[in-house]
Structure formats: C-alpha cells, structure tokens
Amino acid sequence: xxxxxxxxxxxxxxxxxxxxxxxxxxxxxxxxxxxxxxxxxxxxxxxxxxxxxxxxxxxxxxxxxxxxxxxxxxxxxxxxxxxxxxxxxxxxxxxxxxxxxxxxxxxxxxxxxxxxxxxxxxxxxxxxxxxxxxxxxxxxxxxxxxxxxxxxxxxxxxxxxxxxxxxxxxxxxxxxxxxxxxxxxxxxxxxxxxxxxxxxxxxxxxxxxxxxxxxxxxxxxxxxxxxxxxxxxxxxxxxxxxxxxxxxxxxxxxxxxxxxxxxxxxxxxxxxxxxxxxxxxxxxxxxxxxxxxxxxxxxxxxxxxxxxxxxxxxxxxxxxxxxxxxxxxxxxxxxxxxxxxxxxxxxxxxxxxxxxxxxxxxxxxxxxxxxxxxxxxxxxxxxxxxxxxxxxxxxxxxxxxxxxxxxxxxxxxxxxxxxxxxxxxxxxxxxxxxxxxxxxxxxxxxxxxxxxxxxxxxxxxxxxxxxxxxxxxxxxxxxxxxxxxxxxxxxxxxxxxxxxxxxxxxxxxxxxxxxxxxxxxxxxxxxxxxxxxxxxxx
Amino acid sequence: xxxxxxxxxxxxxxxxxxxxxxxxxxxxxxxxxxxxxxxxxxxxxxxxxxxxxxxxxxxxxxxxxxxxxxxxxxxxxxxxxxxxxxxxxxxxxxxxxxxxxxxxxxxxxxxxxxxxxxxxxxxxxxxxxxxxxxxxxxxxxxxxxxxxxxxxxxxxxxxxxxxxxxxxxxxxxxxxxxxxxxxxxxxxxxxxxxxxxxxxxxxxxxxxxxxxxxxxxxxxxxxxxxxxxxxxxxxx
Numbered sequence: 001x002x003x004x005x006x007x008x009x010x011x012x013x014x015x016x017x018x019x020x021x022x023x024x025x026x027x028x029x030x031x032x033x034x035x036x037x038x039x040x041x042x043x044x045x046x047x048x049x050x051x052x053x054x055x056x057x058x059x060x061x062x063x064x065x066x067x068x069x070x071x072x073x074x075x076x077x078x079x080x081x082x083x084x085x086x087x088x089x090x091x092x093x094x095x096x097x098x099x100x101x102x103x104x105x106x107x108x109x110x111x112x113x114x115x116x117x118x119x120x121x122x123x124x125x126x127x128x129x130x131x132x133x134x135x136x137x138x139x140x141x142x143x144x145x146x147x148x149x150x151x152x153x154x155x156x157x158x159x160x161x162x163x164x165x166x167x168x169x170x171x172x173x174x175x176x177x178x179x180x181x182x183x184x185x186x187x188x189x190x191x192x193x194x195x196x197x198x199x200x201x202x203x204x205x206x207x208x209x210x211x212x213x214x215x216x217x218x219x220x221x222x223x224x225x226x227x228x229x230x231x232x233x234x235x236x237x238x239x240x241x242x243x244x245x246x247x248x249x250x251x252x253x254x255x256x257x258x259x260x261x262x263x264x265x266x267x268x269x270x271x272x273x274x275x276x277x278x279x280x281x282x283x284x285x286x287x288x289x290x291x292x293x294x295x296x297x298x299x300x301x302x303x304x305x306x307x308x309x310x311x312x313x314x315x316x317x318x319x320x321x322x323x324x325x326x327x328x329x330x331x332x333x334x335x336x337x338x339x340x341x342x343x344x345x346x347x348x349x350x351x352x353x354x355x356x357x358x359x360x361x362x363x364x365x366x367x368x369x370x371x372x373x374x375x376x377x378x379x380x381x382x383x384x385x386x387x388x389x390x391x392x393x394x395x396x397x398x399x400x401x402x403x404x405x406x407x408x409x410x411x412x413x414x415x416x417x418x419x420x421x422x423x424x425x426x427x428x429x430x431x432x433x434x435x436x437x438x439x440x441x442x443x444x445x446x447x448x449x450x451x452x453x454x455x456x457x458x459x460x461x462x463x464x465x466x467x468x469x470x471x472x473x474x475x476x477x478x479x480x481x482x483x484x485x486x487x488x489x490x491x492x493x494x495x496x497x498x499x500x501x502x503x504x505x506x507x508x509x510x511x512x513x514x515x516x517x518x519x520x521x522x523x524x525x526x527x528x529x530x531x532x533x534x535x536x537x538x
Numbered sequence: 539x540x541x542x543x544x545x546x547x548x549x550x551x552x553x554x555x556x557x558x559x560x561x562x563x564x565x566x567x568x569x570x571x572x573x574x575x576x577x578x579x580x581x582x583x584x585x586x587x588x589x590x591x592x593x594x595x596x597x598x599x600x601x602x603x604x605x606x607x608x609x610x611x612x613x614x615x616x617x618x619x620x621x622x623x624x625x626x627x628x629x630x631x632x633x634x635x636x637x638x639x640x641x642x643x644x645x646x647x648x649x650x651x652x653x654x655x656x657x658x659x660x661x662x663x664x665x666x667x668x669x670x671x672x673x674x675x676x677x678x679x680x681x682x683x684x685x686x687x688x689x690x691x692x693x694x695x696x697x698x699x700x701x702x703x704x705x706x707x708x709x710x711x712x713x714x715x716x717x718x719x720x721x722x723x724x725x726x727x728x729x730x731x732x733x734x735x736x737x738x739x740x741x742x743x744x745x746x747x748x749x750x751x752x753x754x755x756x757x758x759x760x761x762x763x764x765x766x767x768x769x770x771x772x773x774x
Contacts, residue, residue, distance in 0.1 A: 433629040436592050437684075439616040440623035441643030441691060451642075455633040 006349040006445065007358070013342060014361045017413050020379025021371060023386075024244060027237035035226065035235045043222065047239075051218045051246075053136055054143065054211075055201050061144035062200050065293050066151025067193060071181055072286050074159040078278040084290040085156075086525040091297025092149045093517030095474045097209025098494065098510045099142045102301040104213065105308070105503040107133045112304060134214045142210050145297035147200045153524070154196035158189035164274060177276075191260035198254035199370075202247055206372035208477040209491075213498055219243040220374050220477070233378070240375040251370045302514060308507035321493075321508055328473055328489040328512075331404070335411035336468035340461055342412060343419030348449050351427055351435070366417035373478035376410045380482060402484050410478040415471045419464040426460030463523055470519045473512075542568040542727050543589070543695060548598035550584055558584045560751035562598070566695075569725040571718070573738035575762075576748035582731045585748065586697050589729065590623055591616035603694050622693035626700035628684040630672035636683045637668040643691035658686035661720055678709040685717060689726065696721070696728040702737055714740050739763050 072078070073085045091099075106113045107130040117129040132138070162185060170180040186193070208220040219239065227236035278286050346365075350358045368376075384400040392398045400406065430453070438444075438452050454461070476491045483492060490509040497506035543566040550559040558581040566572050576582045587593040589600060591607065591614060599609040602621075607614040630639050640655035659665040662682035667675050672683065681701065688696060701717075702710045718741050721728050732738050738745045739759035747755040747762060755762055 431627060431629055433625045433627055434631065436587075436590070436616075437623050437625065437629045437688075438631075438642075439592065440590060440619075440621055440688070440693075440697075442617045442620075442645075443642070444615065444617040452631060456631075 006353050007355065010346045010349050010358050010361055013346065014365060017365060017368070017409070017416070020376055020383050020409070020413070021244070022379075023382045024237050024240050024375055024379040027234060028241045030234060030238075032238065033232060033235055035230050035232045036238055039222070039226065039235065039239065043217065046217050047219050047222045050136065050216055051205060054139060054204055054216070054218065057136070057140035058143040058147065058200060058204050059197055061140060062148040062151045063193070063197065065144065065148040066196065067155045067186060069148075069290050069293060070152050070155035070159055071185065072290060074156055075275060076278050076286060077275045078283045078286040080287055080290065084294070086521075087294050087298075088152050088290060089149045089521050089524055090294055090518075091146050092521055092524075093514050094146050094298060094301050095209070095476070095491075095513065095517070096142050096146045096203075096207050097213060097476060097498075098305075098513060099146050099297065099301050100139070100210035100213045101494070101498040101503060101506055101510065102304045103133045103138060103142060106300070106304055107131075107138075112307070136214075136216055139211060139214045139216055141296075142214075143200075143204050143207070145293055147203050148293060148297070150199045150203075151193060151196040154192040155189060158192035159185065162188060191257040194257040195254050198250045198257065202250050202254070202370045205243065205247055205250075206370075206374070208372075208374055208480075209495060219246075220372060223374055223378070224477070227378070233382070237378055237382070240372075240378055243372060244375055247370055247372065251367055254370075302511070305507045305511040305514070308504045309511055324488045324490055324493050324509065325512060327487060328491075331407065331411075331489060332469040332472040333465075334404075335408055335415070335472045336465045338408060339412045339415045339419050339468045340464040343416060343423050343464060344449075344454075344457070344461070347420060347423040347427060348453060351432075352445075352448070362420055365413075366420050368413040369415070369417040371413065373410065373414060373475055374481070376413055377406075377478040377481035380406045380410050380478075404484060406482040407479065407484075410482055411468075411472045411475065414475060414478065415468040418467040418471060422460050422464040422467065423457065426457045430456050466519045466523060470516050473516045540568060541565040542570070542603060543729075544599075544601045545585075545589070546599045548585070548588065548595055548600065550581070550588060550593065550596045557596075558751055559588075559595075562748075562751075562753060564746060564753060564756070566727060566729065568727055569722075570744065571721055571728045571730065571742045572744045572746060573730045573732055573742040573759075574746050574748055575732055575735060575738050577733060580748045581751045582748050583699055586699055586729065586731045589695075590621050590697050591619045620691075620694045622688035622691065622696040624681075624684050624688045624696070624698040624701045626703040628672070628677075628680045628704075630680055630684055630687070632672055635669050635671055636664065636675070639672065639683055640687045640690050642687065645691070654690055655686075658690045659683070661689075662686045662716070678705055678713060681705060681713060685720075689720070689724070694727065696726050698728065698730045700732055700734075701730065703732070703734070710737075711740075717741070735763060 069084070069088050073081055073088070105111055108114070109128050109132075110125075111130075113130050114128055117123065118125070118127060133141070166188070167180055167184060170184040171177075175183060205219065208224060211218045212221050212224070219242070223236045223239045223243070226232055226239060346358070346362050349355070350362060381401065384403075384406050388399055388401050392400050434452065434456075435448065438448050443451060473490060476495055479489050479492055480495060483489065488496075490512050493509040494506045494513065497503070497509070543564075545562055545564045548559055548562040549557060551557040562585060574582045574585060584593060588595045588608065589602075594613055595608055597610075600607050602619065605614075606612050607619055630636075631642065634642065637652070637655050637659060640658055641651045644651040644654050646654075656665060656668065659668055662685055664675070664679050664682045664686065667679060667683070672680055675683070681704075685701070688698075702714055705713065714737065720726075730738065730741055739762070742759055745755070745757065745759050745762040746753050755765065
C-alpha cells in the first residue's frame with residue numbers, strides 16, 4: 001500500500017463532499033431569471049423578516065429557558081433536581097417538525113386540548129380556549145422548546161466548571177444571589193452561551209418541516225416552493241446561497257465563541273460549587289421552571305403521539321409501517337457505517353501523518369452539520385445530474401440521480417461532524433507513544449489502524465454509529481428531495497401524513513423517530529455524568 | 539571497535555526560530571550500551587526519535603549497521619529500521635494480553651511467535667502474567683513486559699526513553715541490574731535517554747551529556763559522574 005494513500009484519500013473525499021456546497025454557491029455568479037426578480041421584489045423581504053423574527057423570538061426564549069434551568073440545576077438543591085439534570089435534555093429527541101405536528105393536533109379548534117376543555121366545562125363547539133398555533137408565535141414556541149437543550153447543555157457544562165471562589169467573591173462584594181447570576185456567572189460563560197445560541201439559530205434557519213407545516217414563508221419554504229412550485233432550480237439555488245451565507249456567518253461566530261469558551265472556564269484554582277437548598281415557594285418555582293420545558297418539549301408530544309397511536313390507529317403496526325421502518329433502519333445504518341468509516345480514515349490520517357492541512361480539511365468538513373439539509377439536497381442533486389449527463393450514463397450505463405447515492409452523500413456531509421468529534425475524543429485517550437512503539441514493531445498504515453487503533457476505538461465507533469443513526473432518522477428535507485421514487489422513510493411518512501392532516505397516521509412513525517432520538521441523549525447523559533461534577537463536595 | 543550506529547552533524551528544528559539539535563556527532567559500537575543525559579528540553583528525546591525514524595532530521599546523517607537510514611536523500615521509516623523502543627509510560631497495547639503484546643512484533647508462524655514471546659517473558663520474570671492484561675499487573679511488571687516486547691523481534695538497536703523513570707527506587711535498582719545483564723548477555727546495542735545520572739552510570743558503558751542541542755561531554759560513567767557530581771541535570 002502506497003504511504004500516500006493516507007494523504008490523498010482525505011483530500012479526494014473532501015473534494016467530493018464539498019462539491020455540492022460549491023455548486024450551490026456558484027449559482028450566485030450565474031444568470032438571474034425573472035423568477036428571481038419576482039422573488040426579490042415581492043417575497044424576499046418577507047422571507048428575511050420572518051426568518052429574523054423567528055431567530056429573535058427563539059433566541060430570547062432559549063436563552064431564558066436554557067441558561068435559567070442550567071443555573072438552577074447546577075447551583076441549587078430542589079425537588080426533582082437529580083432527574084431534571086438529565087431530563088432537561090429530553091426535548092433533543094423531538095425534532096421541531098414533530099412538535100409542530102403535535103401542537104396543531106393538540107391546539108387546533110377541534111384538537112385534543114380544546115376538546116378536553118369543552119368536555120370538562122360542558123361548552124359548545126364554537127368555544128375555543130387555546131389560541132391558534134399555526135403562526136410565527138407557535139413556531140417560536142416549537143423551536144424554543146425543542147432547541148433550548150443546546151443552550152442548556154453548554155451553559156450547564158460551563159456553570160459546572162465555574163469556581164465557587166469567584167462566585168463567593170461576588171457575594172462578599174455585596175451582590176445578592178440574582179446579581180451574582182447575571183452580573184458574574186452569566187458574563188463569565190458568555191462565549192459558551194453564544195456558541196449554543198448559534199447552533200439554535202442555525203437549526204432554526206435550516207428547518208423546513210415545522211415552518212412548512214405552520215405555513216410561514218421563510219428561506220427554506222421559499223427554496224422548496226421555487227424548486228417544486230416554479231420548477232426553477234437555478235433560482236432556488238440562488239436563494240439557497242443567500243441562506244448559506246447567513247448560516248456561514250453564524251458558523252463563524254459559533255466557532256470563535258467555542259474557542260473562547262475553552263479558555264473562559266475555571267483554571268487551576270477551581271473550587272467546586274456548593275449547592276444551596278431551596279425550600280417553600282422557591283422550591284416550587286424551581287420545580288415548575290424545570291418541569292415546564294420538559295413537559296412542553298417532550299412529555300406532551302410523547303403523550304399525544306402515544307394516545308393517537310394506541311387509540312386511533314391500533315393497526316399502526318402494519319405492513320406499510322414495517323417496510324418504512326425497515327427502509328429507515330437500513331438507510332441509517334448504511335449511512336452511519338460509511339460516515340463512521342470515513343471519519344475514522346480521516347482522523348487516522350491526521351494522526352498518522354501529523355498533517356495540519358488534513359486537520360484543516362477535516363475541521364472544514366465538520367461545518368457540514370450546519371448546512372441546511374435542503375441546500376445539501378439541491379447541491380447533491382445538481383452534482384449527480386451533472387455526473388449522469390457527462391459520465392455515469394455513458395460510461396457505466398448507470399443513473400445516479402434518484403438513487404441512494406445522493407441520499408448517502410447528503411447524510412454523510414450532514415453527520416460527519418458527529419463522527420469526527422467522536423473519534424477526535426477517542427484518539428485523545430490513546431497515547432501517541434502507542435503509535436511510536438507499534439511502528440518500531442514494524443506495524444504501520446492499515447496494520448496500525450486495524451490491529452491497534454480499531455480495537456482501542458471500538459467505543460468511539462459504536463458511539464459514532466448510534467449518533468449518526470439518530471441524526472439520519474430525523475433528517476427530513478434532504479430525504480424528501482433525494483429519496484428514490486416510492487421509497488419512504490419514517491420522517492418522510494410523518495411529513496406526508498401531517499401534510500394531509502392525517503395526524504393519527506403520523507403518530508407511529510413520529511414516535512419511532514422520538515424513541516431513536518433518545519439514543520444520543522443517553523450517550524450525552526453518560527458523558528455529562530463522567531465530567532467534573534462527580535468531584536463536587538455537596 | 540566497529541561503529542554500529544553513526545550520526546554526523548545532526549541538526550533539527552521544529553520551526554524556523556528554535557533549533558533543538560545544533561550539530562550532533564556520535565558513534566555507538568556493536569553491543570555497547572550508552573546513555574544520553576541532559577536536562578528537560580535539551581533535545582535528547584528528539585535525538586532518540588530521529589534515530590528511531592519517528593522524526594525526520596533537518597540536516598545530517600544517521601546510519602545503522604552500515605546502512606544509511608536518514609540523510610538528505612534517504613529516509614527509512616521506523617517500521618523498516620528494525621529498532622526496539624521502550625518508553626517511560628510503557629505504551630503496552632491495552633486490548634492485548636501481555637503475551638500478545640510481546641508476540642506483536644515477532645515474525646514467523648504462530649507457534650514460533652508464542653514460544654519466542656514466552657521465552658522473553660521468562661527472561662524478564664513475568665511469564666506467570668502471560669495471559670493477564672497490562673492493567674492487571676504492577677507498573678514494574680508492565681515495564682518488564684515492555685522491555686520483553688521491544689527485545690523479542692531481535693532489533694538491531696534498542697532505544698529506551700526514560701525506561702525506569704516512573705518506577706520507585708527499589709524496583710528501579712532491581713530492574714536496572716537485570717536489564718543490563720540481559721542486554722549484555724545478548725549483546726544488544728542500546729541507547730538510553732535519561733535525566734537521571736544514577737540510571738546512566740549504572741546501566742551504560744559510556745555516557746553522553748547533551749545541553750542546548752549539542753554534546754558537551756562524552757566519556758565513561760566514572761568520568762562523567764566525577765565532573766557532574768554537583769550538577770543537577772533535571773533542569774538547567
């Protein structure tokens with residue numbers, strides 16, 4: 001095996017996986033059609049304003065929920081605190097589009113919640129207690145209660161690492177507990193909060209399922225309509241490029257904040273936090289503050305979906321559901337395996353060749369998680385069409401467009417960051433001296449990878465597989481666009497049923513997605529438990 | 539005596555500003571044990587890594603057993619140099635039993651590998667832990683397994699980086715004595731990198747002192763000890 005394999009492979013893979021994004025961006029330099037002029041004159045301002053309102057509303061809510069609950073569970077003892085610590089991450093398992101479907105099912109005029117109120121108080125059908133949710137406010141609530149765990153997680157990790165001495169010095173300077181919180185504790189972890197917030201904003205801007213269901217005109221719904229409504233892929237790509245530019249700005253801020261956050265946590269003078277015991281009404285308020293986001297973001301949708309699945313559609317476990325679930329399973333396992341393998345090869349190459357250029361390429365590829373699925377889908381579709389027209393049909397008599405190749409590509413680009421960071425962490429635990437000794441024992445390249453690294457990275461391999469499976473199962477827009485004809489997955493089934501207002505039929509696939517979404521949460525909870533709080537002296 | 543390892547005008551820098559090695563010339567005879575002593579950051583580990591092939595030198599040449607392994611045209615990678623390496627943290631493969639660790643670098647049939655590995659474990663008195671995993675034995679026993687693993691493939695030269703650094707005093711004395719006997723009995727050319735003058739004088743035929751990237755002394759342990767008896771090599 002040529003030694004250069006480890007240098008060339010990552011570069012080739014990088015070029016393949018960056019191509020869809022380059023293709024989308026290149027549309028900015030192409031011709032602008034009449035559709036673009038129409039969008040520019042009449043619709044684009046609306047897209048921008050709606051996206052802006054969404055981002056502002058969601059940001060405020062996730063900051064309050066995420067930072068507030070993280071502060072409570074890190075600094076106080078109150079009823080249920082030990083459960084809330086991990087349960088506050090549960091809404092991660094519910095993709096925004098599923099909460100959106102549940103919300104409409106619950107709060108529409110004849111939804112479960114309004115029916116319940118009418119039944120309890122013997123009111124007529126014309127009485128509606130809950131306000132309509134299919135609007136921008138409903139969308140803000142949906143995004144806030146499914147995405148706040150991003151802010152909660154980073155804030156909690158940062159609060160855990162805050163030294164008690166710094167906060168105590170605030171008290172000696174005359175600050176009360178609330179002032180210590182907002183004048184000392186929060187400013188100190190600001191970079192971490194900003195990093196979490198940027199992820200929320202990127203997810204909000206990337207979403208398609210929820211905003212489409214609530215009929216809110218944003219960039220993603222606009223791109224989809226331009227492509228499928230106006231059949232104008234070029235203009236859709238130009239619109240996608242604009243969104244990509246916005247997202248890139250947030251990626252940049254997120255990366256910068258994350259670097260700063262690494263330096264802003266407690267250093268050598270770390271002294272663990274001492275928890276204050278809350279009693280009486282303060283205990284009750286803390287309990288409610290932590291229960292509410294879990295209730296809205298997880299318990300409510302799970303209860304509603306289970307109710308629909310069990311009471312209205314007892315035959316949900318039918319042939320169609322099984323074939324859709326199997327499609328999803330095969331697809332996600334295949335994508336997870338490929339993505340994990342790719343991340344392993346690239347991370348091994350970086351370590352083996354100690355190459356900074358490869359390190360840069362890998363970190364560039366990890367940005368893929370932030371590229372909206374819809375944009376990836378457009379780029380991949382365009383790339384495959386180009387390849388089909390020029391090479392594959394003529395040379396191999398093979399059509400890539402509409403095959404699983406495109407779908408795999410989009411999934412891998414989207415999930416690479418999950419796999420790569422998992423291996424990165426795994427490699428940190430293997431001493432470089434192990435490699436030195438192995439090489440002195442005549443073991444290099446593939447042998448070093450297969451005989452030494454792979455056995456030592458088994459847990460990372462499995463973790464990466466599970467994380468990618470959970471990510472792929474949730475992915476909606478890319479699957480919707482790139483799936484082969486008549487090939488349904490759980491996310492696509494959920495979307496189609498919800499679009500046809502068949503909420504009860506959407507319940508079984510939705511709940512399956514939520515259940516699989518619990519996998520990364522279990523992994524995350526384990527990781528958090530093994531971090532610094534185990535050392536605290538409470 | 540014939541020079542088995544020859545290093546000429548070796549220079550190395552990790553970046554343009556700092557030169558770690560500033561022109562090293564040294565020879566080691568076949569079967570000779572030498573120690574390279576020096577304070578932290580003096581370049582002794584870099585020198586060992588260049589001899590092992592784990593680092594490419596900026597300038598100069600390295601030849602082992604009359605074969606040029608590194609000059610401005612040639613670079614033979616570690617895995618093809620036939621060198622043995624023992625490091626302070628032992629770096630045993632945690633997923634393999636002790637005997638499998640020792641078998642790892644041996645060539646030949648499975649039966650031959652197993653018998654050779656067991657012989658080396660016996661040599662270092664750890665054969666009873668053959669089927670244990672590294673984490674199940676003490677640090678001293680781990681270092682014995684690491685030494686057995688490095689010697690089992692019959693390397694041309696054995697390179698040891700602070701091999702007794704992490705051991706307590708009693709264990710260190712015992713292992714030092716046994717290791718020297720094994721190396722001498724088997725005629726293994728060895729280079730030990732250390733900052734401990736006692737390790738160096740007890741183990742070696744010759745001691746080199748490196749400071750600021752150059753060799754400042756080269757002599758028998760007795761000579762070097764007498765000159766440096768009042769100098770701490772840990773940090774200068």
